[in-house]
Amino acid sequence: MPCIQSSGLWIIWLRAIPPVSLKLSRMLELDLITLVVPLVMVMMKLGAVELLTRLLPKFLGLSQLLFVHRNIFIACGIKIACIYPPCTPLGTHAITCALFALLRPGDEEVLGKRDSGGLVSLQDFGVKYREVPLAEDGGLDWNALMSSVKPKTKCALIQRSCGYSWRQSLSVNDIGRAIKIIKKQNPSCSVMVDNCYGEFVESIEPPMVGADLIAGSLIKNPGGTIAPCGGYIAGKQKCVDAAAARLSAPGLGVDCGSTPGDIMRAFFQGLFLSPQMVGEAIKGSFLIAEVLASKGYKVQPLPRVPRSDTVQAVQLGSREHLLAFCEAVQRSSPVGSYTKPVAGATPGYASEVIFADGTFIDGSTSELSCDGPLREPFAVFCQGGTHWTQWGLVLGEVLKSL
Numbered sequence: 001m002p003c004i005q006s007s008g009l010w011i012i013w014l015r016a017i018p019p020v021s022l023k024l025s026r027m028l029e030l031d032l033i034t035l036v037v038p039l040v041m042v043m044m045k046l047g048a049v050e051l052l053t054r055l056l057p058k059f060l061g062l063s064q065l066l067f068v069h070r071n072i073f074i075a076c077g078i079k080i081a082c083i084y085p086p087c088t089p090l091g092t093h094a095i096t097c098a099l100f101a102l103l104r105p106g107d108e109e110v111l112g113k114r115d116s117g118g119l120v121s122l123q124d125f126g127v128k129y130r131e132v133p134l135a136e137d138g139g140l141d142w143n144a145l146m147s148s149v150k151p152k153t154k155c156a157l158i159q160r161s162c163g164y165s166w167r168q169s170l171s172v173n174d175i176g177r178a179i180k181i182i183k184k185q186n187p188s189c190s191v192m193v194d195n196c197y198g199e200f201v202e203s204i205e206p207p208m209v210g211a212d213l214i215a216g217s218l219i220k221n222p223g224g225t226i227a228p229c230g231g232y233i234a235g236k237q238k239c240v241d242a243a244a245a246r247l248s249a250p251g252l253g254v255d256c257g258s259t260p261g262d263i264m265r266a267f268f269q270g271l272f273l274s275p276q277m278v279g280e281a282i283k284g285s286f287l288i289a290e291v292l293a294s295k296g297y298k299v300q301p302l303p304r305v306p307r308s309d310t311v312q313a314v315q316l317g318s319r320e321h322l323l324a325f326c327e328a329v330q331r332s333s334p335v336g337s338y339t340k341p342v343a344g345a346t347p348g349y350a351s352e353v354i355f356a357d358g359t360f361i362d363g364s365t366s367e368l369s370c371d372g373p374l375r376e377p378f379a380v381f382c383q384g385g386t387h388w389t390q391w392g393l394v395l396g397e398v399l400k401s402l
Ligand SMILES: Cc1ncc(COP(=O)(O)O)c(C=O)c1O
Pocket: 090, 091, 092, 093, 159, 161, 162, 163, 194, 196, 216, 217, 218, 219, 220, 365
């Protein structure tokens, strides 16, 4: 495997990383202060004895984790509640829970376009769906948005990250502008943001610009590459309570439930590490953009422009190139490097998809990984990485294969 210095791309890497590194370090410091204060408060309550013994994980329960999370959001200047249920398997589940909590039969919303075959989708419950297509430049269509919300629109779902679309991910300021437009047309329409891949990328989060609810995944940014599963939902108390009731049982919420084994240590440590891991993933994304744009590939976002999430997309133009890219990433991964990823049908995805995820945690996309749908323009979506130089090594292998 070529090392960064020997691959001949050293100069490109030197150009791409130092300018962003300094800015990111400053942001990371601020994020850490926000995180560490509530963490220290929890530790002080527990006392030195537990801290000095290996019993610590035993004392870190769900209520302490909720306490830390609530305080992180309060430190951001917003009075919101937060649930962080370890029993939520993934981000998709958190998003589903939140939507089922907000919507009732006859309401109008946005998700669940595909036929579920009667398997309890929102449509099966009589929730109607409408979508505001993006503008030609891939951004929000501000004009269409001005007249899109009706009196019976109960919920607007905004996806912060690009998903598998060739579009810019939304900045929190753009999300705020959209929320204002939505609420002006119908103040009782709740706005929920799929916050996946966005946490800790900017200095503000969607609830600070008016989102009623956000949901995300712990095998992405806020899990810090350590959390093995889980999703979170945060936002206005009423919405959070409804989602909590939907998750467990009405009247129960998330105040009780089992938290097996050593899992709480992973959630705490992952949360503590997450701004740092996000910083590394962003540096990696700058590197991918710089290197592949210099080789003539279209990249999204462009090199050296500010990021709104940790995803870097590259248009590879053909099925063969997309497969070769993912195979090269898998080959240079720490886990399962001897396996060859193959494209296939995956639950929840419309097209055939290929995933390269040689990661310690199954499906983790805060660890270095990439994936893409097998359809035009054959774009690969790259994310994660515990250190930016990991992408340096992987890109060396990728360039040999393209
Ligand atoms: C924008 C977006 N939201 C939600 C999810 C689902 O997250 P999870 O894999 O934790 O279910 C994904 C998955 O990649 C995603 O890209």
